[in-house]
Amino acid sequence: MSTSTPIIAVIGAGPAGLMAAEVIARAGFSVAVFDAKPSAGRKLLRAGSGGLNLTHGEPLSAFVDRYAERTGQVAPMLDRFGPSQLLDWVHGLGIETFVGSSQRIFPVDKKAAPLLRAWLTRLRGLGVHFHMRWRWVGWQDGALQFDTPDGTQVVHAHATVMAMGGASWPELGSDGRWVSPLEQQGILVAPLKPSNCGFQVAWSDHFRERFARQPIKSVRGRLGSANSNKDAWHSGELMVTEEGLEGGLIYALSAPAREAVAQNGHTTLLLDLNPGRSEAQLAERLSQPQGRRSLARHLKSKAGIEGVKAGLLREFCDHNVMNDPHQLARHIKQLPVPLGKPFAIARAISSAGGVRFEDLTQELMLKALPGVFCAGEMLDWEAPTGGYLLTGCFTSGWIAGTGVATFLRVVEQSGTR
Numbered sequence: 001m002s003t004s005t006p007i008i009a010v011i012g013a014g015p016a017g018l019m020a021a022e023v024i025a026r027a028g029f030s031v032a033v034f035d036a037k038p039s040a041g042r043k044l045l046r047a048g049s050g051g052l053n054l055t056h057g058e059p060l061s062a063f064v065d066r067y068a069e070r071t072g073q074v075a076p077m078l079d080r081f082g083p084s085q086l087l088d089w090v091h092g093l094g095i096e097t098f099v100g101s102s103q104r105i106f107p108v109d110k111k112a113a114p115l116l117r118a119w120l121t122r123l124r125g126l127g128v129h130f131h132m133r134w135r136w137v138g139w140q141d142g143a144l145q146f147d148t149p150d151g152t153q154v155v156h157a158h159a160t161v162m163a164m165g166g167a168s169w170p171e172l173g174s175d176g177r178w179v180s181p182l183e184q185q186g187i188l189v190a191p192l193k194p195s196n197c198g199f200q201v202a203w204s205d206h207f208r209e210r211f212a213r214q215p216i217k218s219v220r221g222r223l224g225s226a227n228s229n230k231d232a233w234h235s236g237e238l239m240v241t242e243e244g245l246e247g248g249l250i251y252a253l254s255a256p257a258r259e260a261v262a263q264n265g266h267t268t269l270l271l272d273l274n275p276g277r278s279e280a281q282l283a284e285r286l287s288q289p290q291g292r293r294s295l296a297r298h299l300k301s302k303a304g305i306e307g308v309k310a311g312l313l314r315e316f317c318d319h320n321v322m323n324d325p326h327q328l329a330r331h332i333k334q335l336p337v338p339l340g341k342p343f344a345i346a347r348a349i350s351s352a353g354g355v356r357f358e359d360l361t362q363e364l365m366l367k368a369l370p371g372v373f374c375a376g377e378m379l380d381w382e383a384p385t386g387g388y389l390l391t392g393c394f395t396s397g398w399i400a401g402t403g404v405a406t407f408l409r410v411v412e413q414s415g416t417r
């Protein structure tokens with residue numbers, strides 16, 4: 001590539017980068033997308049293999065709260081390009097959607113491939129050029145520097161959107177290696193941490209051998225001690241792994257659990273193994289005569305506890321608890337499961353940390369590097385699963401793309417380009 005070609009560079013062909021590329025191309029500028037991988041949208045495609053949860057149908061006032069500490073920064077972006085604009089855009093690609101049972105919104109076939117195919121066709125039609133296997137490695141005298149199959153290439157961009165993702169599932173492209181070149185420019189990056197991730201549990205050998213890879217269904221969970229009532233219960237499923245627990249229920253608790261573990265080295269997950277009955281009901285039923293039944297059969301018939309749930313009780317309750325109907329009922333409703341470290345970031349659904357909003361303008365331009373914008377999961381925000389991650393990426397890509405177009409017009413008008 002000629003080093004003098006006037007170009008708007010988008011680095012990262014995930015949902016955030018592609019959305020920025022579309023907005024900039026529609027504004028009439030020449031856009032080139034660069035990506036380290038051989039093809040675009042690999043994580044988006046992977047997300048589609050489990051059912052592509054694009055966004056969520058709850059009211060925007062509740063939706064914005066999912067961005068927790070970053071609600072203040074994300075809410076103004078969602079006001080401009082929120083779930084309803086996102087759905088209009090998806091429908092404009094010819095992809096129909098439906099609202100699932102928990103208000104999660106999916107394409108009708110739940111897949112990402114048709115959406116990505118239609119999108120890439122549209123982008124090529126808008127004149128967007130793709131440079132695959134181009135890995136951005138930093139700046140050289142103000143120009144973007146890439147490692148490519150043809151050696152090092154430099155690109156003089158009039159504006160740049162960085163959308164290189166977080167650091168989860170690095171095999172799909174987002175490996176967090178962009179942190180060091182940004183830090184070399186004096187940009188402070190909040191450490192990348194696992195989000196929507198599993199946690200270690202020190203299982204006994206017996207429990208691990210017997211129950212690893214088994215799901216735990218119809219449970220509720222919250223963090224804290226049995227005496228504290230401050231945290232809300234979350235419903236969902238868990239999966240026992242060799243090392244601990246993963247699955248939607250623990251992902252929903254992962255941000256506070258991660259911070260508690262960072263502070264204290266551990267935290268406690270309280271599990272309600274029978275959400276359908278109260279502690280008093282369970283105590284009354286378990287107090288009924290056991291007769292000649294084993295405790296396992298008594299637990300199953302009176303409390304509906306068997307299999308992995310019975311295994312969990314035996315793992316964390318001593319003999320005295322197991323033989324006292326009242327204590328047993330209390331533990332069925334609030335079984336304390338000690339959690340250790342989060343699983344490695346490479347296994348997490350998403351990452352927390354990234355480029356800090358304090359270093360960005362409202363248009364997501366780096367204050368220290370005019371003309372360089374950031375979008376997507378590489379920004380310092382996190383959200384639970386439920387479509388909030390993709391929505392955050394699409395919306396920030398849209399904001400950054402709009403910001404680039406405004407920036408270029410101002411530069412053109414001032415004649416400094």
Ligand SMILES: Cc1cc2nc3c(=O)[nH]c(=O)nc-3n(C[C@H](O)[C@H](O)[C@H](O)COP(=O)(O)OP(=O)(O)OC[C@H]3O[C@@H](n4cnc5c(N)ncnc54)[C@H](O)[C@@H]3O)c2cc1C
Pocket residue numbers: 011012013014015016017034035036037040041042043044046047048050051052053054055134135136137163164165166168169172173174175176177178348349350375376377378386387388389390391393
């Ligand atoms: C298994 C799984 C399922 C998921 N399911 C859902 C879901 O249903 N709903 C939801 O909302 N979210 C889901 N997510 C999260 C969602 O996919 C991500 O949040 C989203 O893809 C992030 O978009 P992004 O554009 O910021 O980054 P990415 O999609 O990660 O794209 C970043 C791109 O940048 C490229 N890149 C990285 N470094 C460089 C470099 N140095 N030079 C050039 N290119 C580079 C990468 O190759 C990649 O193509 C899921 C994630 C996983 C792992």
